[in-house]
Amino acid sequence: MINIQQKQVTVIKILLLFALIILPLLLNSKSENGSPPILNSDSIGSYESNICVYSFYDFIRNNADSEYEIKLDSTSSINCHSKVNGIGYANNQFDVYMGSNINLDFLIQSAFWLILFSFIPISKKYVLKNSKISIIVSVLLFILHIRSEGEFYRLNSKSFTTDLAENYLIFSLAAGMYLLLLVFTHLFQNRFDNFLNYFPFVFVLMGTYNTLNLNFFLVCFSYLGITYTFKSKGLKLGFVAVLVVSWYWQTQENANFTFFDIDKLKGFSSSSYNDGSIIYWALIYYFFCVGLIHVYKNNIKKIDMEILKKNFLISGALVVMLSIISSTGTILNLLTYYYLGLNKTASKSFASVSGNAWRGISSSAEGVGEFFAFTLLLVVGISLKNKKIQLSPFTVVLVLINLFGLYKSNNFASISSLVILLVVAFIIFIIKSKIIKISVALGVMFLIPFAYYLTSTIPSIDFLNRNLITESLNISYTDSLVNNQFGQTPVDEGRFLEVILMEDINENISSSLEYLVTTYHFSERNSLPNLTSVISAVAYPINRSEKWGIFFAKYNPSLETFLFGSGINQLGNYYLDHPTKSNTGLVLPHSSLFSYLIYIGIFGLLIIMSIFIYKIITYKSSYLYIIFLVFLLMNLIKSDSALYINNFMLIIFVLQLHDLSELRIPTEQNNKEFSNE
Amino acid sequence: MDSIIKKICGDSEITFDLESIASNPNFVFTPDENYQSLTLYNTEGGVINVNSWLECANYVNGGWFSSVSDLINYEKRLFFTIVFVTVVFELIRKTKKL
Numbered sequence: 001m002i003n004i005q006q007k008q009v010t011v012i013k014i015l016l017l018f019a020l021i022i023l024p025l026l027l028n029s030k031s032e033n034g035s036p037p038i039l040n041s042d043s044i045g046s047y048e049s050n051i052c053v054y055s056f057y058d059f060i061r062n063n064a065d066s067e068y069e070i071k072l073d074s075t076s077s078i079n080c081h082s083k084v085n086g087i088g089y090a091n092n093q094f095d096v097y098m099g100s101n102i103n104l105d106f107l108i109q110s111a112f113w114l115i116l117f118s119f120i121p122i123s124k125k126y127v128l129k130n131s132k133i134s135i136i137v138s139v140l141l142f143i144l145h146i147r148s149e150g151e152f153y154r155l156n157s158k159s160f161t162t163d164l165a166e167n168y169l170i171f172s173l174a175a176g177m178y179l180l181l182l183v184f185t186h187l188f189q190n191r192f193d194n195f196l197n198y199f200p201f202v203f204v205l206m207g208t209y210n211t212l213n214l215n216f217f218l219v220c221f222s223y224l225g226i227t228y229t230f231k232s233k234g235l236k237l238g239f240v241a242v243l244v245v246s247w248y249w250q251t252q253e254n255a256n257f258t259f260f261d262i263d264k265l266k267g268f269s270s271s272s273y274n275d276g277s278i279i280y281w282a283l284i285y286y287f288f289c290v291g292l293i294h295v296y297k298n299n300i301k302k303i304d305m306e307i308l309k310k311n312f313l314i315s316g317a318l319v320v321m322l323s324i325i326s327s328t329g330t331i332l333n334l335l336t337y338y339y340l341g342l343n344k345t346a347s348k349s350f351a352s353v354s355g356n357a358w359r360g361i362s363s364s365a366e367g368v369g370e371f372f373a374f375t376l377l378l379v380v381g382i383s384l385k386n387k388k389i390q391l392s393p394f395t396v397v398l399v400l401i402n403l404f405g406l407y408k409s410n411n412f413a414s415i416s417s418l419v420i421l422l423v424v425a426f427i428i429f430i431i432k433s434k435i436i437k438i439s440v441a442l443g444v445m446f447l448i449p450f451a452y453y454l455t456s457t458i459p460s461i462d463f464l465n466r467n468l469i470t471e472s473l474n475i476s477y478t479d480s481l482v483n484n485q486f487g488q489t490p491v492d493e494g495r496f497l498e499v500i501l502m503e504d505i506n507e508n509i510s511s512s513l514e515y516l517v518t519t520y521h522f523s524e525r526n527s528l529p530n531l532t533s534v535i536s537a538v539a540y541p542i543n544r545s546e547k548w549g550i551f552f553a554k555y556n557p558s559l560e561t562f563l564f565g566s567g568i569n570q571l572g573n574y575y576l577d578h579p580t581k582s583n584t585g586l587v588l589p590h591s592s593l594f595s596y597l598i599y600i601g602i603f604g605l606l607i608i609m610s611i612f613i614y615k616i617i618t619y620k621s622s623y624l625y626i627i628f629l630v631f632l633l634m635n636l637i638k639s640d641s642a643l644y645i646n647n648f649m650l651i652i653f654v655l656q657l658h659d660l661s662e663l664r665i666p667t668e669q670n671n672k673e674f675s676n677e
Numbered sequence: 678m679d680s681i682i683k684k685i686c687g688d689s690e691i692t693f694d695l696e697s698i699a700s701n702p703n704f705v706f707t708p709d710e711n712y713q714s715l716t717l718y719n720t721e722g723g724v725i726n727v728n729s730w731l732e733c734a735n736y737v738n739g740g741w742f743s744s745v746s747d748l749i750n751y752e753k754r755l756f757f758t759i760v761f762v763t764v765v766f767e768l769i770r771k772t773k774k775l
Contacts, residue, residue: 078751103755158724168752175759182766 013115020112021339024104025057027082036084039066039094047087052080056098059084060331068094070334074211075158076101098334102157102211103172109209110180112339113216114187116205123193128185134226135181138219141284142177146170148276149213151259156211177219184220196299197307199653200315202646203362203371204322207341208267215267215645216341218288221295225287228294235290239283246282249567250275252560260572263586264343264363268645273572281569292649296656303660309382312375313398319368320405323347323360336361343644357410366639367647369411372402373418374650377631380422381624384429413542417634420448421627428623452541459540465529468536469496469517471549475580477508497521510556510578542638547590553580555589555598565601574598592642611655619658628654685743686715686733693731695738706732717741 036054037043047054073085076099086097128134143164146153150162159169188195207216229235257273270277326336326346337345343363350358357365379399383389391399406415423444431437459467473491478499481489490499496517500509509517516532523530529537539545556578557566566573571588589595596605612629619625632654641647698704708728715727719741727733737743 078755103752107759159718168756172752172756172759175756175763179759179763179766182763186770 010119013118016115017112020108020115021335024108025060025082026055027104036062039063039068039087039096041089044087044089047084050084052076052083052085052099054084056082056084059096066094068096068330070330071095071097072100072210072334072338073097074100074102074105074156077159078104100210100338102153102160103169103176105210106173106176106212109338109341110176110216113205113207113341114180114183117184117191118187120191120198121194122190126189126192128189128224128227130227130230131185134223134230135178135185137226138181138223139174139177141222141280142214142219143170143174144276145214145280145284146173148274148280149271152213152262152271155259180219181223184223188220188224192295193299193302195295196303196653198311199649200308200312200375201318202649203315203368204318205340206343206361206363206646208343208645209341210338213262213266213269213271217649218268218284218645221291222284222287223291224295225289225291228290229287238286238290242282242286243279245564246279246567248564249278249282249570252566253558254561254566254573255577257572257576260576261586262571265571265586265643266343267341268648269569269571269643270567271572273567273570278567278570281567285568289652292652293656296653297659300656300659305382305660309379310395310398312378313395313402316372316375316402316405317398319361319371320401320408323358323362323405324350326361358408360405360408363644364640365409366411366414367641367644369406369409369414370635370639370641370647371650372406372409373411373414373635374628374631374654375402376406377418377421377628381425381627384422384425385624387429411639413635413638417631420444421631425624425627464537464540465533466494466496466520466536467545468539468549468552469513469520469532471545472513472516472553473499473509475550475553475582476505476510476513477579477581478505480504508580510553510580512555512557512562513552516552538637544590544638547587548594550580550582550587551589551591551594554578554582555594557601561601562597563601563603565597565599565604568599571595571598588640588643590640591638592636592640595640595643615655615658622658625658625660628657682734682737685717685737686727686730689730689734691731691734693734695735698731698735699739706735715743717743 036059037046039047039059073080076083076085078101080099081101081104083099084096085099088095088097147162147164150160153160157169161167161169164170202217207218209215229239254273260271260273262269262271270281322336322340323346326333327348327350330348333346333348336342340361342361346361347359357369359365359368362368362371376399379395383391406418423440427437427440431440470491473496478489478491481491481499481502483489484493499505500514500517516535519530520532523532535548536545539548555574575586576583589598593605596608600608612633616626616629632651636642636651642651706727706729709730712729712733715733717725717727717733717736723741725736725741727736
């Protein structure tokens with residue numbers, strides 16, 4: 001009986017999901033001026049003079065054979081939602097603009113994701129205390145966010161204003177947020193124990209709103225964080241500390257910016273730099289981390305490892321398949337973008353970006369590459385540890401699809417760290433003889449540099465030491481430099497100090513680059529490398545010379561900003577305050593360490609590093625856990641993945657994995673400790 | 678209408694026949710450096726910035742307005758719908774003790 005009821009509920013949920021896809025298209029489907037004409041160069045005039053008249057559903061029906069690209073007109077009013085709001089023609093291609101309204105987007109996307117969330121099996125009820133007051137605090141924070149990033153919202157709604165008087169646009173968003181959190185509370189309380197088993201699906205359902213600079217998971221987990229903060233004295237103290245730090249950031253003499261194009265970081269990065277946005281992102285980040293850590297800590301021992309592994313593999317396979325599907329047509333591309341909450345539309349072709357990476361539905365090829373690699377590391381690592389190498393045919397297919405995804409993402413750092421760490425896991429868990437262990441380890445240690453030597457060009461030591469500075473100076477405004485008789489600039493000749501001391505050049509040189517050049521120039525020529533040479537030499541083999549060169553050319557902190565940063569999730573000041581030749585498009589630092597140096601300064605970075613070191617020392621006997629941490633660290637140095645919300649959730653998840661019994665070596669003491677816990 | 682123009686565009690000593698401006702498609706408004714730019718809206722969702730008192734008066738005379746709250750009736754309806762759904766959800770939750 002219960003089974004039949006459950007099946008009926010599941011069918012209803014699936015029907016609701018379809019309804020949420022189809023109904024918005026039918027919302028304004030009564031085209032006022034008859035049916036839309038067939039799209040061609042003759043009918044463009046008709047479309048242009050009938051903005052917000054033809055329904056998008058009718059348009060698709062009448063233009064089944066036409067070729068066009070769909071784009072969203074995100075500034076649309078409610079009555080123009082899902083109507084044809086414009087047609088463009090450029091490069092022999094029609095662009096059709098479909099109206100999408102901020103209020104309706106929020107409701108439709110939230111409803112869709114809440115229904116998907118409800119598919120997590122029901123477990124024993126977990127009561128969230130202080131839920132009502134926490135929802136109200138979340139709504140107030142939401143209003144602060146909207147008002148502090150007014151320019152972003154003005155670009156997403158023609159009628160947006162930060163003035164609250166009779167502003168039903170903001171009121172209905174706030175009411176929608178209240179309803180969303182109310183429903184989420186109900187769903188979450190009944191699924192608490194099972195949530196973590198389904199965590200990997202955050203890489204399929206990314207949850208970023210189309211017209212809001214917010215993410216579904218950020219909203220929900222920060223709300224959970226608020227409920228936990230109300231309960232704990234320590235967390236309340238943490239809250240006060242965050243307020244003090246954000247007050248400090250506000251008092252810094254950094255330039256304010258009303259708009260910074262966050263592009264693929266939408267939903268987890270500030271689009272403006274002002275007092276309101278500094279305090280909002282500091283608080284929301286704190287509550288988000290509290291919420292995540294609390295859920296992970298309380299749930300980690302309830303994980304069913306078989307389900308978790310399977311869900312990691314299924315998520316990876318779904319990412320690959322949905323990426324392929326969304327590259328096959330413009331309508332599917334739009335649907336995946338909207339209903340999976342992608343940060344930007346999926347790749348429109350199967351070809352790689354700039355000939356080297358394919359990101360599919362993900363915002364970053366690097367980020368998704370790390371996910372595929374971690375999935376394989378988890379599945380194979382646990383199999384090696386348990387010495388159960390046999391995999392079912394279904395699992396083998398899933399592993400192969402994940403491998404394909406990893407190959408297409410072309411994330412060399414993830415692939416190489418995966419291979420190295422799996423070899424380490426093999427040596428630790430499978431080889432019993434100490435002599436063979438040492439021989440294999442030495443062999444691998446020799447093979448890696450040898451393989452690199454065979455496949456790459458090895459530059460001179462001098463080149464390695466100075467390459468980063470050269471890249472940095474080339475991206476700075478140094479056009480007034482005079483070439484010598486051979487056409488070389490002083491930068492090419494390696495006269496770095498002389499360049500940065502030139503009066504007209506000096507003001508275009510960032511403080512970090514100035515420091516690197518000075519350190520390099522005045523360092524003693526002994527066998528000890530200086531800081532500049534170390535960073536430069538590390539950057540070259542991992543293909544980061546150019547990207548880190550751009551970072552140092554742009555990173556222009558004062559001493560205070562270097563020590564304590566300029567605010568959580570605030571890249572605007574770093575990106576816009578010190579102009580360089582690389583000011584178009586979102587060029588990220590390409591290292592999570594550098595990104596966090598901007599956010600929280602060297603002081604905050606040291607705290608994060610000490611958490612990693614503490615975990616490594618405390619759980620040194622849990623070899624597989626250490627392997628996971630090393631994997632994270634290796635990838636964080638090279639990629640920006642910590643800036644993407646799903647990768648960030650994965651990092652916090654991995655940090656909590658030490659409590660998982662499957663990762664512990666089954667010694668008597670470990671078993672005893674675990675059963676005591 | 679004069680009082681609405683005064684309310685939205687502010688006081689001015691300029692006297693002009695607004696109907697003649699409206700009927701002249703070639704009329705060009707000269708921006709007034711001393712005039713604080715205003716954003717006006719119309720019922721079709723149109724948005725325009727006006728840079729002189731005369732330009733402002735002309736548009737207000739044509740039915741444009743300055744407060745977004747006049748425009749967003751749909752949002753108002755949506756707001757009350759969400760409030761209604763929230764109340765219903767709470768009632769169901771309480772009666773069924775979900």
